[in-house]
Amino acid sequence: MGIIDPADEVQLPRVHEGMDAVCFSCGHCEAFCPSGALTFTDMGSKAHESVISKGAISPENLGLFLKSRRSIRTYKPIEVPHATIESILDIVRYAPSGGNSQLVEWLVIHDPRVVREIAEQTIDWEREVAKSSLPMASMASAMVAAWDKGNDVICRGAPHIILALMDEDKVMSMGDVIMGDPIIALTYFEIAAQAFGIGTCWAGVLLIASQNRSSILEYLNLPEGRRIVNAMLFGYPQYAPQFIPRRNPPHVTWR
Ligand SMILES: Cc1cc2nc3c(=O)[nH]c(=O)nc-3n(C[C@H](O)[C@H](O)[C@H](O)COP(=O)(O)O)c2cc1C
Structure with missing residues (x-):
């Protein structure tokens, strides 16, 4: 400035x-x-933390760490302790934010029974979508069919969900500059979680359902004036990847 x-x-x-x-x-x-x-x-008067020393993490190691992250869709039935989640969020609060606004707040659904209930409510919504003429109808039918066979395609059996929330009024006053903040913060979350041995998966279907079915919002009983801006599943992974899957080369235009 x-x-x-x-x-x-x-x-x-x-x-x-x-x-x-x-x-x-x-x-x-x-x-x-x-x-x-x-x-x-x-x-406040809390002493500063020192920055990491140059070269402490090599580009190769950081690259491997980031490339080793996978979306986790099978979880151990073990809960992540509150203290571990708090340690992750302590890192996440350093994620960049538009105008340093730091407006992303969190709702941690820690109780696996509540996670299951949210998955059930989401699938109820998917059943309605499946019967509609919406473009998502065929995807919804496939999800409902999988769910009915006992496959939790919504929350993947994850014990926990973290919901990124924002204050509606503050979002309005800041405008577009902060729209990416929840995604950046959750990206920090998944990277930091990995260092604690915790797996994550973006919960896109759940996010869409929560924005379209008011009963899910009522059930979640969000803090006053807050809205859900993104969602992520997390817990201890049941399986570890053995290799890094291949990805497209970067599509870059140089000028
Ligand atoms: C915005 C977003 C929403 C997603 N929603 C879901 C979801 O609802 N369910 C799911 O199983 N995976 C979801 N994913 C995970 C993607 O399918 C996954 O990132 C992609 O297939 C690449 O796999 P990887 O994360 O293991 O590299 C989502 C990812 C993103 C970025």
């Missing part, structure tokens, strides 16, 4: 009159100052 004028031979860095009003608390002033001259007092 150009709030701080840099130092020169004769003067210290300074903030122009009134410019503090446009500060969005990104903390870069303190993070990048080589001599630690600035302390951003609005964020």
